[in-house]
Amino acid sequence: MEAFSHLLEQLYFTSGNKAKAQLIADYIANTPDPDRGWAIAAMAGTLRFDFFKRNTVKKLITEHSDPALFAMSYDYVGEVSETVAHLWPYSKPTDSLPSLTEVVETFASVSKQKVSDTLANYLTVMTPAQRWALLKLGTRGLRIGVSARSIKQILADYGDKDIKEIETLWHAVHPPYVDMLRWLEGKAEKPEIENAVTFHPVMLSHPIEDSDIEAFTENTWQIENKYDGIRVQLVVKSSKAFNDRSIDSDTTNEDDPEKALFSRTGDDISHSFPDLLESVSGNMVLDGELLVIHNVEHDNNLSEGSTAQGITTGNTTSDKSDLQASSIVQPDVDTFNALQQRLNKKKPSKALQSSAPVGLIVYDALVLDGKDLTEQTLKTRRLALERWFSKTDNKRLFLSQTLTATSPESLRQLHTDVCQNRAVEGLMIKRLDSKYIPGRPKGKWFKWKRDPLVVDAVMMYAQRGHGKRSSFYSDFTFGTWENNQLLPIGKAYSGFTDEELKKLDNWVRRNAVGRFGPVREVKKELVLEVAFDAVHPSSRHKSGVALRFPRIHRIRWDKPANEADTLANVKALIES
Numbered sequence: 001m002e003a004f005s006h007l008l009e010q011l012y013f014t015s016g017n018k019a020k021a022q023l024i025a026d027y028i029a030n031t032p033d034p035d036r037g038w039a040i041a042a043m044a045g046t047l048r049f050d051f052f053k054r055n056t057v058k059k060l061i062t063e064h065s066d067p068a069l070f071a072m073s074y075d076y077v078g079e080v081s082e083t084v085a086h087l088w089p090y091s092k093p094t095d096s097l098p099s100l101t102e103v104v105e106t107f108a109s110v111s112k113q114k115v116s117d118t119l120a121n122y123l124t125v126m127t128p129a130q131r132w133a134l135l136k137l138g139t140r141g142l143r144i145g146v147s148a149r150s151i152k153q154i155l156a157d158y159g160d161k162d163i164k165e166i167e168t169l170w171h172a173v174h175p176p177y178v179d180m181l182r183w184l185e186g187k188a189e190k191p192e193i194e195n196a197v198t199f200h201p202v203m204l205s206h207p208i209e210d211s212d213i214e215a216f217t218e219n220t221w222q223i224e225n226k227y228d229g230i231r232v233q234l235v236v237k238s239s240k241a242f243n244d245r246s247i248d249s250d251t252t253n254e255d256d257p258e259k260a261l262f263s264r265t266g267d268d269i270s271h272s273f274p275d276l277l278e279s280v281s282g283n284m285v286l287d288g289e290l291l292v293i294h295n296v297e298h299d300n301n302l303s304e305g306s307t308a309q310g311i312t313t314g315n316t317t318s319d320k321s322d323l324q325a326s327s328i329v330q331p332d333v334d335t336f337n338a339l340q341q342r343l344n345k346k347k348p349s350k351a352l353q354s355s356a357p358v359g360l361i362v363y364d365a366l367v368l369d370g371k372d373l374t375e376q377t378l379k380t381r382r383l384a385l386e387r388w389f390s391k392t393d394n395k396r397l398f399l400s401q402t403l404t405a406t407s408p409e410s411l412r413q414l415h416t417d418v419c420q421n422r423a424v425e426g427l428m429i430k431r432l433d434s435k436y437i438p439g440r441p442k443g444k445w446f447k448w449k450r451d452p453l454v455v456d457a458v459m460m461y462a463q464r465g466h467g468k469r470s471s472f473y474s475d476f477t478f479g480t481w482e483n484n485q486l487l488p489i490g491k492a493y494s495g496f497t498d499e500e501l502k503k504l505d506n507w508v509r510r511n512a513v514g515r516f517g518p519v520r521e522v523k524k525e526l527v528l529e530v531a532f533d534a535v536h537p538s539s540r541h542k543s544g545v546a547l548r549f550p551r552i553h554r555i556r557w558d559k560p561a562n563e564a565d566t567l568a569n570v571k572a573l574i575e576s
Helices: 002-012 017-030 035-044 054-064 067-077 080-087 100-109 112-124 128-138 148-159 163-170 178-184 210-214 336-340 350-355 378-391 408-418 498-511 567-571
Strands: 221-227 230-238 259-263 282-292 358-368 397-399 424-431 445-449 453-464 473-482 485-492 512-516 519-522 527-532 534-537 545-548 551-556
Touching (some): 002 017, 017 035, 017 148, 035 100, 035 148, 054 067, 054 112, 080 128, 100 112, 148 163, 148 178, 210 408, 221 378, 221 408, 221 445, 282 336, 336 534, 378 397, 453 485, 473 498, 485 527, 485 545, 485 567, 498 512, 498 519, 498 551, 527 545, 545 567
Parallel strands (some): 358 397
Antiparallel strands (some): 221 424, 230 259, 230 282, 282 358, 424 445, 453 527, 473 485
8 A cells, every 4th residue: 555655646746648657667567466456447447346435534534623624624625535634633654554455355345334434544544645545546536647548558568568459458357457467477378358248449539620521522431420329339249138137236247248238438337228238139349329219119120122210321332232222220319318317227117218218329340240340441340230230130229320421511511401400419420441440540530519509607606626626716607597586507617728717716716705615606797608518407406407518618708697698598498
């Protein structure tokens, strides 16, 4: 634990990626197993459990120190772990701290009733820096300017391997990574993952620029709708369907390894969507969009030339294959608001599964019928998918429709047309010759999202940020008018520059009229132009609405507050 704490302190005060990478590499080289593997997991964010909750830490410090002193200190520091690390009233440092592994194993096995006492004992024998490391580790709140991608690159360099090998292994191996580290050091064989149902790092797109649009040429790109759902990866290595095995809140991917559904960041979300998983079998890895789809009982195996809902797929190439003559059923897609009912449900009820049935619009295939396609071009992968869909009768999988544009002008018109559908948030534009490359390769895939919705709202409250922003008021609650009263409709903490943040912070300090702990109420005078992706009804908010991904678009220093939008204006943007 002492070496891990020292590493974090060095990383925290070190700028520059190369210098940080060298510190981590030195730690890996000089730290025994399994400590170094747990440290890697902590830095990469792959620890799958909390040792304790933030509320546990807050309750513990207020029980052992003056609550008012803690509140004032926290308000000044702006970060719980650092505040507690310095404010903890007992100090009996020891030269024999437990190892990082001992700490992990202790909290993994201790009963809930003893977590607070165990934490208190550790805090007492540690220095402030060591306490901070423990608290950050325990709440999985570690932020040291090193991304998971950087950790993978450091490991690749450490073992003189291609980072693609690390990417392939990453989600199939688990902390503390003993076998992987021994392989990197040439002391063991590469971990065997051939039969593992595991997440494969996804290929991502860049926002499109005007220059990219102007460079558009026909027959070079595949164009698709960018649906407003969640990007997922469906991994299946099974000839059995799930409907003969129940999925409950205690089932894990290890318990039932034949198939899984992952978010784009690799989180296993299988439990929330048993209706999709029970329908699939085979040996494949599909990349697609998870959505509420109301015609999931469609017949995918249509006769040649037949149509569904009057929609047919466009052509991806000029190759006149017999596959292009067949029509594919297109999904009856609902909005993201409908999908939200299904998110984070560990055990969705049958009624919810029936009222909000999910399906997958398939964009791409990494593996199909057991064959790895990632080194093939998108054109080849698409043809393979078309052949596969012509033979499948799966009711919940839909092949993404391809669209056609012949020039930059027609591409712009196509974007305007598809954005009329609120279930679509724009276009995806992908080079037909692109291989499936994890990460965000330049010039291969572009996303062209719809223009955001915008309202003028009035700042009501401000709160200090965390980390680098702990000295600034950077989190702003804003509202719109209803009967001469402001009702809050959302909170935003992004969209402004560092220079604008300084101006906003200065304005808050000069115009504060009330205080509620770390929150400042301000004069109802500053108008913020707020951009957001969608608005939907919400019983959790007094205004009755909630915004999706709100951010500050502009600061309207010039606009009187009484000219801001009304709540009725906001509600008019709700999609029925």
